Amino acid sequence: MSKLLPWREVPSAGWLEEKGNAEEYETGDWRTIKPIWLKEHCIQCLRCFVYCPDSAITAENGRVTGVDYKHCKGCGICAHECPSKPKALEMVAESADEL
Amino acid sequence: MQERIALTGNEAMALALKQINPDVVAAYPITPATEIVQLFSSYAANGMVKTEFVAVESEHSALSAVLGASAAGARALTATSSQGLAYMFEVLYIAASYRLPLVMPVVNRALSGPINIHGDHSDSMGVRDAGWIQIYAEDTQEAYDNLIQAVRIAEDPAVQLPVMVCIDGFIISHALENLEIMADEKVQEFVGPFTPRRPSLLDLDHPVTVGPLALFDYYMEIKRGQAEAMRKAKPVIKEVGQEYGRWSGRKYSFLEPYQLAEAEIAVVVLSSTAGTTRVVVDELRQQGIRAGLLKPRVYRPFPQQEIKAALGHLKAIAVLDRADSFDGFGGPLYKDIRAALYEVPDRPRIINYIFGLGGRDVGLDDIRSVYDDLAQVAAGEAPEFSIRYLGVREEAL
Numbered sequence: 001m002s003k004l005l006p007w008r009e010v011p012s013a014g015w016l017e018e019k020g021n022a023e024e025y026e027t028g029d030w031r032t033i034k035p036i037w038l039k040e041h042c043i044q045c046l047r048c049f050v051y052c053p054d055s056a057i058t059a060e061n062g063r064v065t066g067v068d069y070k071h072c073k074g075c076g077i078c079a080h081e082c083p084s085k086p087k088a089l090e091m092v093a094e095s096a097d098e099l
Numbered sequence: 100m101q102e103r104i105a106l107t108g109n110e111a112m113a114l115a116l117k118q119i120n121p122d123v124v125a126a127y128p129i130t131p132a133t134e135i136v137q138l139f140s141s142y143a144a145n146g147m148v149k150t151e152f153v154a155v156e157s158e159h160s161a162l163s164a165v166l167g168a169s170a171a172g173a174r175a176l177t178a179t180s181s182q183g184l185a186y187m188f189e190v191l192y193i194a195a196s197y198r199l200p201l202v203m204p205v206v207n208r209a210l211s212g213p214i215n216i217h218g219d220h221s222d223s224m225g226v227r228d229a230g231w232i233q234i235y236a237e238d239t240q241e242a243y244d245n246l247i248q249a250v251r252i253a254e255d256p257a258v259q260l261p262v263m264v265c266i267d268g269f270i271i272s273h274a275l276e277n278l279e280i281m282a283d284e285k286v287q288e289f290v291g292p293f294t295p296r297r298p299s300l301l302d303l304d305h306p307v308t309v310g311p312l313a314l315f316d317y318y319m320e321i322k323r324g325q326a327e328a329m330r331k332a333k334p335v336i337k338e339v340g341q342e343y344g345r346w347s348g349r350k351y352s353f354l355e356p357y358q359l360a361e362a363e364i365a366v367v368v369l370s371s372t373a374g375t376t377r378v379v380v381d382e383l384r385q386q387g388i389r390a391g392l393l394k395p396r397v398y399r400p401f402p403q404q405e406i407k408a409a410l411g412h413l414k415a416i417a418v419l420d421r422a423d424s425f426d427g428f429g430g431p432l433y434k435d436i437r438a439a440l441y442e443v444p445d446r447p448r449i450i451n452y453i454f455g456l457g458g459r460d461v462g463l464d465d466i467r468s469v470y471d472d473l474a475q476v477a478a479g480e481a482p483e484f485s486i487r488y489l490g491v492r493e494e495a496l
Contacts, residue, residue: 010324012198
């Protein structure tokens, strides 16, 4: 929703008829800590992809490709679930210059 | 062809509910509203209605269940009173904001504390700004008629707002009165089939998000739309009241004046106390005193212009509130009426009484004393005042 609608054009009670629009709501700036994906440690088990509550682990052709920082809230579930040793996902402090 | 029978207010509401035959009723018992859903649950159990009856564990759940059912495309109702209404508080605002056409009988009862089961208006007055339409009934006939009309008002495409149909606890809910009732099929014909906003909430090809987050980007625009719906409810309430009149012989509008056009002094009061007041008006008229009465039927939306037109010519008005605002200024009805008369150039003098709290009886003598005070205020022999407690014990002088 890039252009803000005047009140008469807003769907009644704000009911939304479009599907999948959660993607348009960027929640990346909620983070205080962020996951770093370490490709060299990743065993491609896709656990992080399955467990991420915000679908913020990106994958292509069945392989993890990284983290979608526009939507990742920094909850740390991916790093917690990562079974590889050493872990392929590490939580680090968010710093303003990295955003 | 109408049948004339004797019913209590609760029985009349339960009968209207049965004739409306909604898709879903979810409810939790609370005195003095219990009978409405108790009777209705036996109609459901005996297959006299097609309704899915949901016995829930609280009023918060009752309203949440009918809210969900309504959003999913069902005609859904519940009923409550007092603490039950208070327990629904957060869901009331959500139902109005989601623009769901729910209908709910509210049997007015005092709020705790002290704990009390009898009639006053503190429950529904406490939620007067929740965004629900509020209609108050004087007797069992009006309770029945208002409930049937409420379905049409709520579901009008221009409105789509929930409606409370209020009656006085015990005084009306438990008192037997004669009333005229319609045949089931006539009620069905009047309310018509339910047209849900969407054919089905569970349509995977046309999904919808109900109640999305709206922060500083959209919250105000959605609330502005909600306010507009309440404004649009006014002509609909009037139209439905007229149509109901053609259909039943009993026409309804926002206000019911009695001996008001030629009056100099008048009482403004909601619900059953209007009946007591009408008797006193008749007495005073026989004595040559130009007394009148205004009974507002619709409180939300507030019929400001109609009130101004009905009361503007009077010398003095007493507004009787069956709920206190505890603000040192006056009861809720008093403040709204007073504000409505602000634009009248030579405005009437206005006084305010808080009465009947916790079901404290208000008799003819109480109302006579109000008109006595009014006569003095109108003559300029006594000052205007706000908040006088009618019928409260004072120390002997």
